[in-house]
Amino acid sequence: GEDVEQSLFLSVREGDSSVINCTYTDSSSTYLYWYKQEPGAGLQLLTYIFSNMDMKQDQRLTVLLNKKDKHLSLRIADTQTGDSAIYFCAESGPAGGYNKLIFGAGTRLAVHP
């Protein structure tokens, strides 16, 4: 079945780059997403990538996709304290239905001075 895995914690110094990694099992995954959740809030879509792309850049965010290894990463450049949150990787595809997002457990990013 579909599964998405992420490391649970990441701590970085303010101004450094953060890299959050994710692996997924469904080779038919079509869309891969990164969502951000701040305390007490819902999910904010950060970015997404189609499975036929290798990379996508959006301001401070860079998404890299290695489809062969089913590995997705999110790089945040110049990480700020406001980036402290939980980051969720998610996938969707024809197996479960494009509208059904399968989420990882989330990576808690802590940014310290």
Place this chain on the structure above:
Amino acid sequence: KAGVTQTPRYLIKTRGQQVTLSCSPISGHRSVSWYQQTPGQGLQFLFEYFSETQRNKGNFPGRFSGRQFSNSRSEMNVSTLELGDSALYLCASSLEGGLDTQYFGPGTRLTVL
């Protein structure tokens, strides 16, 4: 454009009761999906509605049900509440579902005592 709104934001119920949660999608969006978020199970897909019809369903018991109205607003109902139903319930809307990006509301925090 206003975002996805969910009411109420917080709810406390006791075991055995039932509860109804409401979601108003972004104007023009016709697809509404519901997710349950718990510390133990993470984010799990409940169901998706489009044009007043349930189009996809996750692996939840029949106590969890939903509906969608002609204005695309959606409600979900949980009957015979159990302690394990305590969770953050998130609603997401998209234009047509499928490959369209989903935008999440702030969620309803349900506590079952």
